[in-house]
Amino acid sequence: MSDFKSDLVENARAVDEVLDQLLSVDDSPEAGLVEAMRYSALGGGKRVRPFLVVSSARLFNVAESCALRVAAAVEMVHCYSLIHDDLPAMDNDDLRRGQPTCHIKFDEATAILAGDALLTRAFEVLVGEATHSDPKVRCDLVSEMAKSIGVGGMVGGQVLDLMAENKELTIPEITRLQRLKTGMLIGYSCECGAILGKAPLAARQALHAYAHDVGLAFQIVDDLLDVEGDAETVGKSTQKDGAAGKATFVSLLGVERARAQADMLADQASAHLELFKEKADPLRELARFVVNRRA
């Protein structure tokens, strides 16, 4: 395993440990819901967003325990969005990370509530004193998170995605859809390191630019995997976009140009990090990993 790959695995392990603590089960009858939350939040995954949080926080020498709490909160939000997206009324997916989705494993009511509870718990973790000693920083973490995942962010992107079925979207429209649906939370994952580290504006803007490019590259590769991958390797249903009549980067650009575009974005993303010198190498390797992944 390359150094980067083992860093990614080690970071996933560290985040899982924190998630395990933050989603602890007691003996109350309602704690059955926590099983569903844990099933979805601790069900594997590459943990790209937590890696972005921890790596960006290291640029500013943020205490690892603080960064890991924010990383866990970001992963909770990501998992809540997957649970709700997979519901029958939404994308109706049975498979996620190679396992039955939450509403298949449990039931629909439990899946809805597990998503709601993960979102709520994420905000509770962000605002907890252990996340940062300065309440102003904790307020910023909550405020920027809410902006990234509300109507002007992730949920808005999901609305656009539902509207996109059997509709001809242009490249600018798909780019905007994906920026809202996945790009804003990826952007938050990078910027929260700067928030935790009270970094100057230039550093924050550099991370924002990096996240923008990485997020788009990530999505283009998702579209490529939907066309080229098989469900077993990818861990979720493939060939779904074509079946749903959804325009994607690949359907509009073709496989070859889409692949070239993703490569270009990864290079461009890395270039934004110049001011951090070699300290940002993990983020550069992550950008490369994102476009080369097979799942």
Add this chain to the structure above:
Amino acid sequence: MSDFKSDLVENARAVDEVLDQLLSVDDSPEAGLVEAMRYSALGGGKRVRPFLVVSSARLFNVAESCALRVAAAVEMVHCYSLIHDDLPAMDNDDLRRGQPTCHIKFDEATAILAGDALLTRAFEVLVGEATHSDPKVRCDLVSEMAKSIGVGGMVGGQVLDLMAENKELTIPEITRLQRLKTGMLIGYSCECGAILGKAPLAARQALHAYAHDVGLAFQIVDDLLDVEGDAETVGKSTQKDGAAGKATFVSLLGVERARAQADMLADQASAHLELFKEKADPLRELARFVVNRRA
């Protein structure tokens, strides 16, 4: 109209004005979702929780504009919970406040996302600078809200409620279920006035005790209305608990004793407010209103 009734109506109008501003529609394609959020959040209702927020904040001379933002956030959370509770996978209700429920008026996917977005927006409003100048206070508002509505609060209560169908619950079990499902958010509505006003512990404990009794009285009267009321007056489907085989305060205590219990709780709630003297009269009248309401 009594002075109290006109206060309640005036407060509802003021909260609706703030909700209208906080849920504004722009011309982006995803803003269609905001219509569903507005439909549910601005769809009437007695606005009991916002009244509790504003009345408790007045005890500590909190600026009205700050209290109204928190009141609006509480109402957003309440409405998110109603939207998700009404979904087919949950209580499967078609009628709410005399109107089609969100998933009937729009569709299920929109209802799920509108709930998610209202919850997210509520946290964004709580943490906004306009809510309080002190970031420590804003952190407390977010933290206490999250505790009140997560697994240890509202969502946990909803889990218990789903588990309660066709099950014999005891009075202590129902009391705990209702404390989680509705009591904790009612408690938050009262305590956040003390948080905003940086009130001493004794004041906060008095409001907590008041909220506990009012919340329980509220729920007992809800059960009574489910048995005695008709859908047109109550504004939502009635006779549902019996049909679902749910034990309620009324099925266990009988109508007469349940009514007496609610009356006793309203008196007891008022008694907890002694240290605020006549300044707390609106809260005392609210307790009386809660048990005398017909809808």
